[in-house]
Amino acid sequence: MIRDITIGQYYPAKSVLHRLDPRVKLVSTLLYLVSLFLFRSIAGYLTATLFLIGIIRVSKVPVGYIVKGLKPVVMLLMITVVFNLFLKKEGEVLVQVWRLSVTTVGLRNAVYMAVRLIYLIIGSSLMTFTTTPNELTDGIEALLSPLNKIRVPVHEVAMMMSIALRFIPILLEETDKIMKAQQARGADFESGNIMQRAKAMIPILVPLFVSAFRRANDLAMAMEARCYRGGEGRTKMKPLRYKGRDLTAYGIMSAYVIAVVAIGRYVPLKVWIF
Amino acid sequence: MSIRLEHLNYIYSPKTAYEKHALKDICLEIPDGEFVGIIGHTGSGKSTLIQHFNGLIKATDGKLFYNEENIYEPGYNMKNLRNEVGLVFQYPEHQLFEIDVMTDVCFGPKNQGLSTEECKERALIALELVGLKEKYYHSSPFELSGGQKRRAAIAGVLAMRPKVLVLDEPTAGLDPKGRDDILDQVAYLHKQTGMTVILVSHSMEDIARYADRIIVMNHGEVMYNDAPRAVFAHYRELEQAGLAAPQVTYIMHDLKERGLPVDISVTTVSEAADEIMKALGGKDLGNTAAENRALRNRTPEAGALSNKTLEKIR
Numbered sequence: 155m156i157r158d159i160t161i162g163q164y165y166p167a168k169s170v171l172h173r174l175d176p177r178v179k180l181v182s183t184l185l186y187l188v189s190l191f192l193f194r195s196i197a198g199y200l201t202a203t204l205f206l207i208g209i210i211r212v213s214k215v216p217v218g219y220i221v222k223g224l225k226p227v228v229m230l231l232m233i234t235v236v237f238n239l240f241l242k243k244e245g246e247v248l249v250q251v252w253r254l255s256v257t258t259v260g261l262r263n264a265v266y267m268a269v270r271l272i273y274l275i276i277g278s279s280l281m282t283f284t285t286t287p288n289e290l291t292d293g294i295e296a297l298l299s300p301l302n303k304i305r306v307p308v309h310e311v312a313m314m315m316s317i318a319l320r321f322i323p324i325l326l327e328e329t330d331k332i333m334k335a336q337q338a339r340g341a342d343f344e345s346g347n348i349m350q351r352a353k354a355m356i357p358i359l360v361p362l363f364v365s366a367f368r369r370a371n372d373l374a375m376a377m378e379a380r381c382y383r384g385g386e387g388r389t390k391m392k393p394l395r396y397k398g399r400d401l402t403a404y405g406i407m408s409a410y411v412i413a414v415v416a417i418g419r420y421v422p423l424k425v426w427i428f
Numbered sequence: 429m430s431i432r433l434e435h436l437n438y439i440y441s442p443k444t445a446y447e448k449h450a451l452k453d454i455c456l457e458i459p460d461g462e463f464v465g466i467i468g469h470t471g472s473g474k475s476t477l478i479q480h481f482n483g484l485i486k487a488t489d490g491k492l493f494y495n496e497e498n499i500y501e502p503g504y505n506m507k508n509l510r511n512e513v514g515l516v517f518q519y520p521e522h523q524l525f526e527i528d529v530m531t532d533v534c535f536g537p538k539n540q541g542l543s544t545e546e547c548k549e550r551a552l553i554a555l556e557l558v559g560l561k562e563k564y565y566h567s568s569p570f571e572l573s574g575g576q577k578r579r580a581a582i583a584g585v586l587a588m589r590p591k592v593l594v595l596d597e598p599t600a601g602l603d604p605k606g607r608d609d610i611l612d613q614v615a616y617l618h619k620q621t622g623m624t625v626i627l628v629s630h631s632m633e634d635i636a637r638y639a640d641r642i643i644v645m646n647h648g649e650v651m652y653n654d655a656p657r658a659v660f661a662h663y664r665e666l667e668q669a670g671l672a673a674p675q676v677t678y679i680m681h682d683l684k685e686r687g688l689p690v691d692i693s694v695t696t697v698s699e700a701a702d703e704i705m706k707a708l709g710g711k712d713l714g715n716t717a718a719e720n721r722a723l724r725n726r727t728p729e730a731g732a733l734s735n736k737t738l739e740k741i742r
C-alpha cells in the first residue's frame with residue numbers, strides 16, 4: 155500500500171543514534187555519501203557494507219522496515235542497472251544477445267552503481283529514521299547559519315524543509331483515504347493501459363491538491379495566530395549543544411572515511427571481475 | 429443474505445514500532461434489512477471494522493462472508509462486493525473531484541458500467557433523496573457549503589444503489605438540523621427500500637433513535653452486541669468505555685431510585701414521556717404509538733420520492 159513509503163520518515167526507537175546531535179548525523183551522512191564515490195574496489199565496498207550493517211544494528215530500526223523503504227526506488231534502480239549493463243562497450247564480452255552485449259566493465263559498473271544507490275538511500279534514510287523533523291530543522295539551521303552573513307534566509311529555508319518533511323506522512327495518509335473512498339465508488343487503479351491509468355489518477359489528485367492547499371492554508375493561519383515571524387531574534391527551548399558522545403561519533407566517522415578510502419584504494423583484493 | 433465475520437483480526441503496520449492491533453477476534457453477523465448502529469470511543473476500531481465490509485482492507489486473520497461466500501477466497505469478485513456494499517467515509521466531502529455535482533455523483537454508476545442516461549437517472553434520484561436543491565446540480569462541488577458537500581458525497585454512493593449502506597459518522601461536524609435531516613433521510617430509505625444500514629456514530633441519542641441493534645466497540649473488541657434497551661442497561665460499563673447512555677436512561681434510573689415505578693429500559697424521549705405518565709397514574713399519551721406511526725409514514729421534509737421512483741429503487 156501507499157502507506158508503506160517510508161522515505162524521509164522518523165522511526166521512534168531508543169538508540170544512541172537517536173540521541174545524537176542532529177548536526178553530527180547530518181555531517182556524517184554527507185561524509186558517508188561522499189565516501190561511497192571515493193573508491194571502486196571490492197575491498198572498499200566490503201568496508202562500507204560492514205560499517206552500514208553496524209550502524210543499522212546500532213540504530214535499532216528493523217531491517218525489514220528499511221528494506222520496505224527501498225521499494226519505491228526499485229524502478230530507478232533497474233533503469234540504472236540496465237543502462238550500465240548494455241551501454242558499456244569496453245572490456246571482454248560476457249554475453250551477446252543480438253546486438254546487445256554485456257561486457258565485464260558493463261557488469262562491474264552496473265553492480266557498483268546499484269550498490270552505491272542502495273547505500274545512498276539506506277544511509278540517508280537512516281538519518282531521517284533516527285532524527286525527528288524538528289531536530290533536523292534545528293540541525294540544518296545551525297549548520298547553514300554562516301550563510302546568514304550573505305543574506306540567505308537560513309531559518310526560513312530550514313522551516314520549509316521541515317514542514318515539507320512533516321507533510322509527507324500526512325499527505326500519504328490523505329492519499330490512502332481518498333484512494334479507498336474512490337475504490338468504494340468502484341474506481342479501478344490497477345487495470346487498463348497507460349492512458350486509462352493516468353486518467354484514473356484524476357479522482358485522487360484533485361481531492362489531494364484541494365486538501366494540500368487547505369492544510370497549507372490552515373497551517374499558515376495557525377502560525378500567524380501564534381505570532382510566528384521568522385527566525386530573527388527567536389530563541390530555542392532546547393538549544394543544540396555537543397556532548398561527549400557527539401565528539402566520539404565525529405571521531406568514529408573520520409576514522410571510517412580514512413579507513414574506507416585507504417582500503418578501497420590500496421588493498422588489492424580481486425574477486426573474478428570485481 | 430448477510431455479512432458475517434468470523435474471528436477477524438486486523439493489525440496495522442505489523443512488526444514495526446507503529447504496530448497496532450486494531451481489531452481483536454471480531455465475530456459478528458449482520459442480516460439483511462437490519463439497521464445496525466456501531467458505537468465506540470475514538471480509536472476503538474469502528475472505521476477499521478467497516479472498511480472490511482467491502483474488502484477495502486484485508487483482515488490479517490479470520491474470515492468474512494458476504495452472502496455465505498468467503499470474500500478472501502482467491503478469485504472472489506471484489507468489484508461486485510463494492511457495488512453491493514456502499515461505504516460512505518467520514519468527511520466524504522473530501523473525495524469530491526468533478527467539475528460539477530451531477531458528474532461527481534455519476535462517477536460511481538459510471539464505474540459500474542451503466543449507460544450515460546442510466547447514470548444520470550440514478551444520480552437525479554440520489555440527489556433528490558439527500559435533499560440537495562436542484563440549483564446546485566450544476567455548480568462546482570467546491571462551491572457548496574459543508575453540509576451540501578456532505579449530501580452530494582452521500583448521493584455519490586447512493587447512486588450506486590447498494591444493498592448495504594455503511595455510513596461512517598455521517599453527521600460529524602454538522603449542525604443539529606443537518607444531522608437530523610441526513611439521518612431521517614437514511615431511515616426513510618431504509619424503511620422504504622429495506623436496504624441494510626450500518627451507521628457508525630458516537631452519539632447514543634442518534635443511534636438509539638434509529639438502530640434495531642447496537643454494536644459497541646471498545647479497544648478493538650466487540651463489547652456489546654444487542655438491542656438498544658439491553659445495551660443501555662449497561663450504562664455504567666458504557667461510561668467506563670468512554671461512552672454514555674442516552675439522557676433518558678439516566679432520568680429513568682433516577683426516577684426509579686426515587687420511588688417512581690417506571691420501566692427503566694426505554695430509550696427515546698417519547699417512550700419515556702408515556703412511561704412517566706403511566707407511573708403517575710395519568711392516561712396514556714400515546715406518544716410512542718404516534719411516533720412509531722410517524723416514523724413509518726414519515727416523508728422527510730426534503731427529498732421524499734414519488735411512488736414511481738420508489739418502485740424503481742426497490
Ligand SMILES: Nc1ncnc2c1ncn2[C@@H]1O[C@H](COP(=O)(O)OP(=O)(O)O)[C@@H](O)[C@H]1O
Nearest residue numbers: 440448450468469470471472473474475476477
Ligand atoms: N492507517 C492506519 N495506520 C496505523 N494505525 C491506524 C490507522 N488507522 C487507524 N489506526 C489506529 O487503529 C485504531 C482504530 O482506529 P479507527 O478504526 O480509525 O477507530 P475509530 O474509527 O473507532 O475512531 C486507532 O488506535 C488508530 O490509531
Ligand SMILES: [Mg+2]
Nearest residue numbers: 474475518596
Ligand atoms: Mg473513525
